Amino acid sequence: MDPQARIVRVLQKVSGKDIAPGAEEALFTSGLLDSFALTDFVSGLEEEFGVSIPDSDLSARRFDTIAKVDAYLTAKQSK
Amino acid sequence: MSYLRAFGSWLPPRRVRNAEIAPLVGATPESILEATGIEERRYAAEEDTVADIGVLAAQSCLEKAGVAAADLGMILVASGSSERFCPGPASQVAARLRLSATPALDIPVASAGSLIGMALAARLAPAVGRVLVIGAEIMSRRVTLSPEAKNTAILFGDGAGACLVDPETGFARIADSCLYTDGSQAEILAVQDRVFRMDGQAVILQAARKIPRAIGELLARNQIGAADVEVFLLHQANLNLITRVAGALKAARERFYTNIERYGNTSSASMLIAADEWWRGKTAPLQGPMVLAAFGAGLNWGAVLALPA
Numbered sequence: 070m071d072p073q074a075r076i077v078r079v080l081q082k083v084s085g086k087d088i089a090p091g092a093e094e095a096l097f098t099s100g101l102l103d104s105f106a107l108t109d110f111v112s113g114l115e116e117e118f119g120v121s122i123p124d125s126d127l128s129a130r131r132f133d134t135i136a137k138v139d140a141y142l143t144a145k146q147s148k
Numbered sequence: 149m150s151y152l153r154a155f156g157s158w159l160p161p162r163r164v165r166n167a168e169i170a171p172l173v174g175a176t177p178e179s180i181l182e183a184t185g186i187e188e189r190r191y192a193a194e195e196d197t198v199a200d201i202g203v204l205a206a207q208s209c210l211e212k213a214g215v216a217a218a219d220l221g222m223i224l225v226a227s228g229s230s231e232r233f234c235p236g237p238a239s240q241v242a243a244r245l246r247l248s249a250t251p252a253l254d255i256p257v258a259s260a261g262s263l264i265g266m267a268l269a270a271r272l273a274p275a276v277g278r279v280l281v282i283g284a285e286i287m288s289r290r291v292t293l294s295p296e297a298k299n300t301a302i303l304f305g306d307g308a309g310a311c312l313v314d315p316e317t318g319f320a321r322i323a324d325s326c327l328y329t330d331g332s333q334a335e336i337l338a339v340q341d342r343v344f345r346m347d348g349q350a351v352i353l354q355a356a357r358k359i360p361r362a363i364g365e366l367l368a369r370n371q372i373g374a375a376d377v378e379v380f381l382l383h384q385a386n387l388n389l390i391t392r393v394a395g396a397l398k399a400a401r402e403r404f405y406t407n408i409e410r411y412g413n414t415s416s417a418s419m420l421i422a423a424d425e426w427w428r429g430k431t432a433p434l435q436g437p438m439v440l441a442a443f444g445a446g447l448n449w450g451a452v453l454a455l456p457a
Binding site: 097104105107108111124125127128129 | 330332333348349350352353354356357358388389392
């Protein structure tokens with residue numbers, strides 16, 4: 070499955086909402102989702118993609134769009 | 149060995165309900181309640197100082213313990229909102245307790261200061277004798293009631309709590325503790341130029357991971373399951389955060405004592421105020437482990453584990 074589709078699936082699961090945001094649509098800084106959803110989102114990404122996201126990487130800006138998350142995870146997995 | 153011997157607290161009488169601050173911050177009372185779980189908070193009187201309310205909590209604690217101030221080996225005062233940075237309120241508190249040589253040290257760490265004080269007191273008490281830990285905050289003077297500062301203005305209240313750590317006797321034995329600091333994120337939660345600044349989203353993100361991790365580590369190394377803990381007494385930062393911590397630990401939410409609904413977030417005083425209320429409401433001796441935990445400026449965070457004595 071396309072990585073961005075997997076990211077959206079995680080987002081839907083943790084938010085409990087049937088949302089399908091565009092790749093560049095702000096998720097958290099726009100207030101669409103709150104900081105608690107962001108915490109779950111990060112944990113869900115760790116589980117889905119088998120990566121460990123350090124606390125120092127936690128910021129709403131870094132995970133604010135599907136495209137940013139995709140780029141972050143790609144960089145993480147290529148290390 | 150160190151023991152929790154008594155708690156104490158003092159809250160200013162002035163109640164500030166959401167309806168009073170909502171128009172000042174451009175919100176509705178209902179939206180404040182929904183976002184924070186807070187119904188009202190207390191504000192100190194204009195003439196009150198952090199040391200004043202700290203002394204009142206100290207006296208409440210010493211009275212319950214039946215211990216005279218003269219029998220203290222040390223005083224630790226946590227506050228992120230004191231009027232003066234140096235010297236902070238600790239020496240004034242000691243002087244007001246009529247002590248002129250007992251060491252009294254400040255812990256200027258908003259939110260996590262009293263947890264740090266308790267963990268340090270547990271280690272120091274066998275060497276210096278009884279340690280009185282106080283958390284005293286007048287946060288209402290560090291926030292601005294304006295729409296621009298809404299996210300912090302709606303959260304905070306004033307109050308003070310205290311805890312007596314005794315090397316010989318108490319109702320619970322302090323079995324273990326852990327403290328952590330990560331200065332790389334210091335800017336997300338700070339009192340600078342007398343104003344409290346917080347990136348709420350970043351704080352929630354960090355706290356929602358670090359608090360359960362610290363508690364989990366403490367429980368694991370003492371071979372205690374979260375389900376076996378009698379009570380969790382956390383810094384009362386946000387009702388949703390406490391619920392989140394309970395979920396992460398797979399512990400029953402009812403085991404987490406909360407009073408943020410009535411006092412708001414009183415920063416480093418909150419954990420001790422909650423502990424005092426919980427303790428006063430107890431009708432039976434402690435039966436199981438108790439866990440105290442906090443997260444605050446620094447970033448500093450940690451947890452304390454106490455077991456029935």
